[in-house]
């Protein structure tokens with residue numbers, strides 16, 4: 001089926017004869033990219049292996065699907081890779097220079113400021129925010145027994161409420177436009193990814209216009225929040241907004257101060273609510289199809305908690321529940337694709353990668369790589385049990401990314417500190 005096979009050795013190391021579909025398959029590929037991108041990646045990995053070059057007309061995507069490749073690109077040689085498609089145009093416009101999209105010295109500075117807010121001891125202070133939101137959810141659902149519930153909508157409401165209280169000490173529920181505005185923004189970023197950046201944002205296309213309106217709405221919402229917060233709590237709060245406001249207090253220019261706060265808050269609201277809502281929604285979905293796992297989870301909760309509200313210290317006492325969440329994030333990682341753009345040419349997995357190349361690493365396909373996961377498509381929480389012999393590669397499971405750009409919201413404190421220590425070398 002049109003695989004490029006001519007072996008060419010090049011003097012600077014690295015082969016150029018990438019496996020991948022030939023140009024006659026481009027129309028089919030584009031259709032797949034548009035309608036079923038996960039199938040496009042999974043099928044390509046099954047057909048061509050761990051390294052695939054998608055040459056799609058003027059656009060080329062280099063897809064690497066071995067944990068060693070993920071380690072090289074995301075961690076060992078991270079300095080050679082900037083954020084890629086989906087994040088550098090639409091992402092940048094909506095998130096500005098927030099932590100997810102910034103690069104270089106600016107990113108390092110921001111990460112040093114923000115990371116301490118995500119230390120476990122700090123997060124523990126917000127336990128009651130989480131349990132209160134959980135209790136409110138339970139009451140809401142109890143009142144609707146017998147009705148069809150949109151789980152994803154409920155989980156999004158839950159995670160938004162937790163983020164609002166913990167980041168801003170604010171109730172976000174009156175800001176109803178936040179949800180649709182974020183959806184619009186994500187839609188545009190996804191469109192950038194599946195069209196490989198083919199529609200520039202400056203074109204007055206309907207999709208671009210909707211995106212711009214969403215961006216204005218998000219900025220307005222954040223302005224309301226920041227103003228309300230400053231008024232209510234003054235500069236001594238312990239939430240993330242207070243931390244940020246304190247860190248940039250010396251910045252003389254009010255415009256710059258506002259831009260920094262705006263970009264960070266929109267970033268963290270976006271990065272924090274959808275990922276967590278998606279994890280929970282997929283967890284319920286998987287449990288609904290695996291009654292034995294659901295029963296075990298219920299039994300663990302009853303045994304450890306009885307009918308009391310959980311505390312932070314209970315997390316360590318719920319090992320089965322933890323493995324259920326880990327397995328849900330393996331099968332359905334909320335961030336299915338990590339895109340990067342190479343700065344200089346590199347050699348990855350023995351193949352020569354040019355400078356300015358668009359690169360894709362997919363947690364979704366890595367997490368189902370048959371070389372690292374027995375029965376990869378099966379829901380089996382026990383594979384994460386500490387008693388199980390975990391033989392898989394450290395980079396075969398990367399729901400929170402890896403290397404210096406690993407998620408601030410998902411790492412444990414030890415790994416966060418190690419990542420911070422490494423920043424000096426990036």
Ligand code: HEM
Pocket residue numbers: 083099100101111267268269271272273275276279333334335338339398399400401402404405406407408409410
């Ligand atoms: C299940 C929940 C979550 C998952 C699966 C997840 C996943 C990820 C992934 C894969 C990345 C790396 C992106 C890349 O390398 O291009 C990332 C980065 C990030 N995440 Fe999360 N995330 C989660 C929750 C959160 C939460 C709760 C927050 C904040 C409240 C958050 C804030 C961020 C930020 C700011 C970054 C950028 C870090 C940087 O580039 O230095 N995430 N997340």
